[in-house]
């Protein structure tokens with residue numbers, strides 16, 4: 001199999017973790033005969049400083065034909081968050097109809113959870129990625145007067161709700177057959193009751209999948225109190241964003257959390273990136289945890305149909321974490337970004353050599 005991947009390392013620790021993701025994907029590619037061409041793009045805040053834009057004007061056209069996009073992190077204090085997000089990440093997610101943001105959350109053996117009795121945490125947060133609370137509809141009136149007012153609209157469409165919920169139910173069928181919906185229909189009285197209505201309608205098409213739903217406030221408490229009870233969680237753009245920082249926090253560190261921005265119909269490339277941002281506070285010191293980027297690389301291979309290669313990467317992460325060696329600072333160790341990346345790449349190669357020997 002041959003793939004062409006657009007690489008946007010981006011800013012801050014994105015420049016440190018994305019190369020480790022590539023290192024590990026390359027290790028898997030060598031062993032599973034994948035031919036990957038990495039098309040490296042200098043898009044991000046450095047480019048903005050030179051040319052006044054996060055990406056070229058025809059940026060999306062340039063990568064529309066690629067098989068996937070592999071991204072590090074975007075954002076730097078020299079460019080406003082609104083500018084960096086809305087002129088690079090948001091256009092990619094929206095123009096390429098990446099309406100599912102899939103964020104797996106797992107507690108690995110060896111990764112320190114802050115919970116005393118976490119149990120077996122293994123869930124997938126399915127966040128709506130194209131509409132909801134993050135809309136461009138709104139405005140400000142009477143600026144700088146005592147009548148000043150702002151409005152920001154939440155947009156939920158039937159198509160938008162149904163397609164992300166359908167994805168969640170189909171995913172649950174491949175897992176433990178349970179979908180939990182995050183809502184707030186007691187306080188947000190138009191959009192969230194509609195979300196609940198669509199959830200009920202979708203669940204009737206999947207009678208073999210169990211469902212429940214919670215208001216977002218108690219849901220946040222349950223994610224800490226009994227995280228092992230969740231399988232697939234489906235949530236709107238804002239609620240999913242919050243829950244998917246909370247989930248990794250109970251499994252030890254946001255540094256390991258991956259995400260996939262998926263266009264399930266594959267009309268456009270999907271984009272794979274760690275959940276964390278550019279973390280300027282630790283950037284340039286080779287101490288960031290690269291597992292979020294590496295696991296995102298595994299999600300990318302899985303999406304591209306290279307399932308065995310993806311599984312080899314997950315297995316390697318599991319073994320390196322369980323060994324307790326080469327952990328970065330956020331996991332209680334002293335290892336560098338590169339040494340953890342290299343350890344996982346070595347574990348990918350070692351496992352397959354053993355696998356070949358065992359089968360031979």
Ligand code: ATP
Pocket residue numbers: 013017074075254255256275276277278279280281282287288289290292330
């Ligand atoms: P964004 O708004 O884009 O999510 P942010 O700067 O608010 O960005 P993050 O970049 O996700 O938030 O980081 C929050 C904090 O978590 C950082 O300040 C950093 O200390 C820590 N952190 C994030 N990613 C990692 C990582 N890969 N390894 C170690 N620590 C990390």
